[in-house]
Amino acid sequence: MFSPTYRFVIVIVWVVVTAFVLPSGSTAQTSQLADWKNELAEAIDGKREFTANIVDQIFSFAELGFQEFETSAYLVELLREHGFTVEEGVAGIPTAWVATWGSGRPKISLGTDIDNIPKASQTPGVACHLPLVEGAPGHGEGHNSGMAVQITAALAVKEIMEREGLGGTIQIWPGVAEELVATKAYYVREGMFEDVDIVLYAHVGNNLSTSWGMTPGTGLISAMFTFEGSAAHAGGAPWRGRSAADAVNLMEVGWNFRREHLRTQHRSHSIVYDGGDQPNVVPSKASIWFYFREKNYPQIRDLFAIGDSIAQGAAMMSGTVLDDVRIIGSAWPGHFNQVIAEAMYENIQRVGLPQWAEDDQRFAQATQREVGTFESGLATELSILRPALTEAQRTAGFADDIGDISWNVPTATLSFPSNIPGLPGHHWANAMAMATPIAHKGATQGAMAQAMTLLDFMVRPELVDQAWDYFENIQNREIQYTPFIRPSDQPVTEMNAEIMEEFREEMRKHYYDSDRYDSYLDQLGVSYPTLRQPDGRCTVGSVSEQGN
Numbered sequence: 089m090f091s092p093t094y095r096f097v098i099v100i101v102w103v104v105v106t107a108f109v110l111p112s113g114s115t116a117q118t119s120q121l122a123d124w125k126n127e128l129a130e131a132i133d134g135k136r137e138f139t140a141n142i143v144d145q146i147f148s149f150a151e152l153g154f155q156e157f158e159t160s161a162y163l164v165e166l167l168r169e170h171g172f173t174v175e176e177g178v179a180g181i182p183t184a185w186v187a188t189w190g191s192g193r194p195k196i197s198l199g200t201d202i203d204n205i206p207k208a209s210q211t212p213g214v215a216c217h218l219p220l221v222e223g224a225p226g227h228g229e230g231h232n233s234g235m236a237v238q239i240t241a242a243l244a245v246k247e248i249m250e251r252e253g254l255g256g257t258i259q260i261w262p263g264v265a266e267e268l269v270a271t272k273a274y275y276v277r278e279g280m281f282e283d284v285d286i287v288l289y290a291h292v293g294n295n296l297s298t299s300w301g302m303t304p305g306t307g308l309i310s311a312m313f314t315f316e317g318s319a320a321h322a323g324g325a326p327w328r329g330r331s332a333a334d335a336v337n338l339m340e341v342g343w344n345f346r347r348e349h350l351r352t353q354h355r356s357h358s359i360v361y362d363g364g365d366q367p368n369v370v371p372s373k374a375s376i377w378f379y380f381r382e383k384n385y386p387q388i389r390d391l392f393a394i395g396d397s398i399a400q401g402a403a404m405m406s407g408t409v410l411d412d413v414r415i416i417g418s419a420w421p422g423h424f425n426q427v428i429a430e431a432m433y434e435n436i437q438r439v440g441l442p443q444w445a446e447d448d449q450r451f452a453q454a455t456q457r458e459v460g461t462f463e464s465g466l467a468t469e470l471s472i473l474r475p476a477l478t479e480a481q482r483t484a485g486f487a488d489d490i491g492d493i494s495w496n497v498p499t500a501t502l503s504f505p506s507n508i509p510g511l512p513g514h515h516w517a518n519a520m521a522m523a524t525p526i527a528h529k530g531a532t533q534g535a536m537a538q539a540m541t542l543l544d545f546m547v548r549p550e551l552v553d554q555a556w557d558y559f560e561n562i563q564n565r566e567i568q569y570t571p572f573i574r575p576s577d578q579p580v581t582e583m584n585a586e587i588m589e590e591f592r593e594e595m596r597k598h599y600y601d602s603d604r605y606d607s608y609l610d611q612l613g614v615s616y617p618t619l620r621q622p623d624g625r626c627t628v629g630s631v632s633e634q635g636n
């Protein structure tokens with residue numbers, strides 16, 4: 089981020105430079121830009137197969153946070169093939185990377201997540217629960233589609249920039265381990281956004297939309313509390329042991345009593361991560377993992393501090409020691425930029441929703457029926473660009489660590505319609521559409537809107553300036569970003585390694601081979617859409633659900 093004075097000088101230089109490239113006079117500029125946007129839509133329409141291939145390929149890799157090795161290797165190679173310079177292993181995270189193309193200002197950064205959900209394996213195009221690999225992770229959030237949007241958009245804009253000799257830099261990066269909200273604060277700490285003018289983020293949704301102001305959701309600290317006791321023969325000499333598992337249980341019980349006396353806006357949940365080894369050995373080590381969610385920075389800090397005091401109480405009661413409190417992930421509640429969102433929304437209106445086929449709607453409704461929600465089908469009307477939410481309207485519970493980036497650079501998120509409305513989220517049902525024509529069409533439409541927005545900010549320096557004005561004088565007027573991660577914290581890159589190791593070999597058999605097949609559905613032999621059989625069985629070819 090540059091100082092306002094430095095920024096002013098940069099913008100002046102840039103205005104002078106772009107004046108030579110774009111026809112002078114604002115009307116000529118506007119009509120030139122409109123022509124280029126039409127060209128972008130046409131070019132991206134012609135890249136449908138390319139976009140769908142990225143969606144399908146990442147779907148088939150289905151990797152959990154910090155273990156996105158296949159996904160990242162594939163994307164890095166793809167971007168290098170298309171002229172990007174890629175730095176790998178950024179911020180000390182093996183699967184993180186930053187790709188850059190172009191030179192000079194503005195520098196516009198495109199990011200989107202790539203990881204997935206435990207136990208969400210699902211055969212795509214089948215509207216009932218049919219795992220590809222039983223118990224394995226799957227794209228039950230839809231993070232396999234964002235890179236297809238961002239890369240297709242970037243390449244289409246790059247073609248115009250090259251032909252017209254336009255200056256400017258495009259940066260692309262992956263949201264590694266977003267499901268653990270565990271990397272973006274480290275990206276910020278690493279300085280990845282220090283010379284970035286704006287960030288255009290993309291996330292799967294079920295409409296083509298964007299928003300500005302505070303997000304409806306929360307921010308959070310996710311922390312692992314590890315207790316140390318002492319082992320003993322649980323039958324022979326239990327009085328000689330001190331159980332770390334007791335401390336874990338006491339912390340959970342203590343938290344659930346305290347829950348009644350917390351703000352109703354808060355949300356919190358935990359799992360026992362390590363409960364000991366076997367019952368006849370008094371557990372000498374045990375861990376419990378909490379998510380502490382609240383609306384704003386000070387409340388999130390307070391909630392974490394309450395967790396810490398309950399952990400100390402649990403240690404005292406059980407005669408154990410609170411050995412370690414490790415921050416696994418964290419997220420600032422997001423704040424999106426009005427100027428970027430308004431420009432993006434104009435392009436959304438220009439692009440409109442995909443043309444859904446009857447099969448897409450039939451599949452969507454069958455999926456909705458399967459999870460017991462309204463059978464509304466896919467979105468056929470664009471949602472509005474709502475005004476900023478008041479504090480009382482911020483009632484949602486989710487979080488995303490894009491929040492941290494949004495407090496360091498003007499940022500907005502494009503939500504694109506690659507998934508079905510009304511699904512539970514973080515669930516196999518959310519994977520059903522994610523390698524079907526629904527996901528493909530949604531990603532293409534998203535790429536069109538994103539490409540147009542990228543071009544807007546590339547060639548209209550005044551827009552970047554206005555975005556910074558909102559960022560500095562409205563968003564950040566009273567709030568100072570302070571990361572939740574402490575200087576000693578490091579990314580938990582070993583997370584999920586064991587789970588992936590357990591399933592990787594079996595999953596590898598299902599990797600998408602785009603040289604041999606037209607689509608992933610084609611490779612899997614799934615006829616689209618496949619609905620539950622009249623006799624209630626969930627089956628495709630020789631694969632069948634065990635029981636119902």
Ligand SMILES: [Zn+2]
Nearest residue numbers: 201229266291
């Ligand atoms: Zn997500």
